[in-house]
Amino acid sequence: MSNRLAIACRDQAVHCDRLGSPFMVKLMGLLADNSATHPALRSWENQFSGDISPAGISLPLRIAGGLQYLVVARKSTALAACYPPNEVPDAALWDAVDTALISNPEFWNAWLENAPQTNEVRRSVALIAAAHYLAAQTTLPFHLSELGASAGLNLMFDQFSMQAGPNSFGDASSVHLTPDWIGTPPEARSIKVASRRGVDLNPLDSQDPETQLRLLAYLWADQPERATLTKAAIAIQNASVDQGDAIEWLESRLSAPFDGLHLIYHTIAWQYFPETAQAKGASLIESSGESATADRPLAWLRMENDGSSPGAALTLRLWPGDLTVQLGRVDFHGRWMDWQAPQTLDWIR
Template sequence: MTLSDAFLDQARSNRSLGSPFTARVLTLLADRLAPGNPVVDRMNDWPGDIGNRGASLALRLLGGLHWLVLAGDCPDLAACYPPNPRPDDATLIAALDRALAEHQPTLMRALDYPPQTNEVRRAAVMIATAHWLAEQFGISRFIASELGAAAGLNLMWDKYRLDLACGVFGPRSSAVRLDPEWRGPCPPDAEIEVIDRRGADLHPIDPHDPDDALRLTSYLWPDQPWRIERARAAMALAGATVDKADAGDWLAERLATLHPGTIHLVTHTVAWQYFGEETYTKCTAAFDAAGARATDDAPLARLSMEGDDRKGEGAPIILTIWPGGHVIKLGRVDFHGRWVDWNAPAHLPGKPRKKLKPKE
């Protein structure tokens, strides 16, 4: 895939995800990637998969441009961005060219980081999965862990309100409200208590640090202000520790101890593609070793939401549960959590579900 093709492919994805402005920016940039600019040269020399199933260079540069706008460092570009009136192509191209020519340190810095959107609406799947697991095992206490956790916003899933036509899950007073289009059966209703939450990331973000919060916001698209508002509400609630660590080594240590009477739920969402082969191997070994020790009183669950080859159809929701190593396809979710196709089975294969006391 050429760099121009990667930008055009990402533009199509952004358009399908409801962001015509960023799709337009990426399309215009695809014709402006000639060698000679240090930022462009670095992208052209990038090793490995540069597309949206790999390094996502287009999203890295897009985040860097939004970073300039949010910081107020590039007024010409800011004047072209929402909520300002739509500029003509010539004006937008001139602003993009100026940003590439005059703000290379910021754009180079943006290329250093994989996109870390911490898309909060994905937490709807975590909430539903936790309720389903609680009913299956008759256990309400959870340990929450996340690989590629960025700012740890989705480690706070139990603090968010999930509004579905069939019911409300989570604290009703939460400032973070999730209301995806829900297709499928309603999740079971159960009391949930997270007793410990922690994540790992090579480049953790502190949501309470102004510069880090700016970087996190830069990955959200300017013509979708509701995503920015929701992320800022989640930042205000953030309280999870995210360790600066490789996911493989960190996970082995995190899973080393069993916690009877507790479900350990490990999540990763659009993060696995950024891990190297050594990290893949270590994570897999850590899951296998911990899964061999898991019991019905101390189960381990791995929740994955990662892209596959079905473009435009979101990501598969895959849950692996130990003991037993059961792999369950729970459905699919839009990458930004706009909709969830939920297809959880009534009970775990070979195990009758256990009824929890319903919430009062």
């Protein structure tokens, strides 16, 4: 019988390597090497049926997140002493991890039930670029609807700043993004956001101290810049995130058109919706798009894994006209952008 957890951890290690986290590669390797004999790891593998890999429920990331939580919440000084920026031999790290895994089973039983929620702030590099690209087409105010919004940090993208090649976007901000940029970036434009709202099955209150620890727990220990950006985004977050099914929420959101541009978007979220929900969601957006006008246009922005590499596809679909624009590809964590959008667009100007 195959060791599903070992396979899932080694798969996750490949992704962590691509995303620049040597520590997570090491941690995933240790979990894989010991998964067949460790009582807690064996129990958790048996607890979850189906796909536990990064493409499924992501059990390796759930475990890693729980360990990181014990560090950031100061629940385990022994584990913290073995985590970055400290460097220790693999044997010492495993001893600390081993102890943490078998301690406090009540904590682990509760923690593992919840899916990872990183709310990766750097994904806003795609949102900022696309929004300025859209603003070249219309001066209408934006109404934002984010599916899978988690804590709503990326609902605030217009209040972040970004340096993309020679172009600067946004006013000075504590959340400043500096992706490696390929291609000619769009021109910086004036963007007015008239309303913003998101939905998530398990929305996180970013102003709650315990929730803040949970957000930080899913950021990898050897990438402190992600934690810095997340804390800065938390400080300015004031958008509402509703609890509920994303497609049911979207149906209600589309029931009355906005006075301005309605921008629907999601970043690495659509793949987690059931296929029936995806089909219904696409149908709802397309149906609403049929009644869009130049005064009330509709835009659907997707940053999603399309099975190709590197990174995720960034696609924009626009109504009226049902125009699809391939904007390029973007790193899953927003570290780089390969901007491929046409410089001119014949839409509603």
